[in-house]
Amino acid sequence: MADAQPLLPLILDPKDLNEAIQTPALASKLIIVDLSTQELYDLGHIPGAVYIDHKRLTCAQPPAPGRLPSLEQLSQLMSDIGLTDESHVVVYDHEGGPWAGRFIWTLDLLGHPNSSFLNGGRDAWMAEKFDLSNDTPDTTPSNYTAELVNPDCRATKEEILSELDNIPNSWAIWDARSQDEHNGTKVLAARGGHIPNATHLEWTDTLNKSDNNKLLPLPELEKLLNKKGLTKDKTIVSHCQTHRRSGLTYLVAKALGYQNNKAYDGSWSEWGNDPDTPIEPA
Ligand SMILES: O=S(=O)([O-])[S-]
Numbered sequence: 001m002a003d004a005q006p007l008l009p010l011i012l013d014p015k016d017l018n019e020a021i022q023t024p025a026l027a028s029k030l031i032i033v034d035l036s037t038q039e040l041y042d043l044g045h046i047p048g049a050v051y052i053d054h055k056r057l058t059c060a061q062p063p064a065p066g067r068l069p070s071l072e073q074l075s076q077l078m079s080d081i082g083l084t085d086e087s088h089v090v091v092y093d094h095e096g097g098p099w100a101g102r103f104i105w106t107l108d109l110l111g112h113p114n115s116s117f118l119n120g121g122r123d124a125w126m127a128e129k130f131d132l133s134n135d136t137p138d139t140t141p142s143n144y145t146a147e148l149v150n151p152d153c154r155a156t157k158e159e160i161l162s163e164l165d166n167i168p169n170s171w172a173i174w175d176a177r178s179q180d181e182h183n184g185t186k187v188l189a190a191r192g193g194h195i196p197n198a199t200h201l202e203w204t205d206t207l208n209k210s211d212n213n214k215l216l217p218l219p220e221l222e223k224l225l226n227k228k229g230l231t232k233d234k235t236i237v238s239h240c241q242t243h244r245r246s247g248l249t250y251l252v253a254k255a256l257g258y259q260n261n262k263a264y265d266g267s268w269s270e271w272g273n274d275p276d277t278p279i280e281p282a
Helices: 016-019 038-043 070-079 098-109 121-125 155-161 179-183 218-227 246-253 267-271
Strands: 030-034 087-090 115-118 170-176 235-239 261-263
Touching: 016 030, 016 115, 016 121, 016 179, 070 121, 087 098, 087 121, 098 246, 155 267, 170 179, 170 246, 218 246, 235 267, 246 261
Parallel strands: 030 087, 087 115, 170 235, 235 261
Antiparallel strands: none
């Protein structure tokens, strides 16, 4: 079992990560994962960070390329970063955190609770002028066997179809895409529109653009979600096109302590390409 008490908070500020990597007892347990791009990683990354191509978090197969990959693929990925029950994983990317959130969702599915989201990611780290490194760390691979310990973090198409009558009462669908995608005026699948009664709140609305895309303060986020009817008494299901942007919205609901928090990894690429799913506008 992983440690019950995480070494670092879920939402981690750059200054706290900087302090942690300089504290040997902590640093030895950290796995820092850079989910930006190979080019950015090569330009400089947080000292000790390993680069992971975000495609490894997905099945990358049409028609829903963002769906969860096989357990074999996840076992290989987590073994490559050296994940063990004692590890605390810190994740970041370069665009406000969608892939970082998706990585944390994956760890949640696998039952690895000890993880942190670097608030503001690479941009905030650089803006606060902490060191970048060009060294590739020596990683000791582990022999990690992935299992879906917490499958409830994931929603499937079938599950959403069976709960349609409960939306938006006891279930809420958080559509994290743009307004045009939600309305169906921008179509990225065979059909455009949204899951009936889905709630639109674009993922970027949870970020403070004037502060390097750090998350808005949690009380502000809670107010924003409540105003939209995305309340804690409901099961919340985040989705976007391929469960990248909804990686961040899943993370936001998690940070706010939502107990029934799921993400739909099939997302619109699955729903909108299925001729039999109901959509709005019809
Ligand atoms: O998955 S995505 O909607 O961010 S392209």
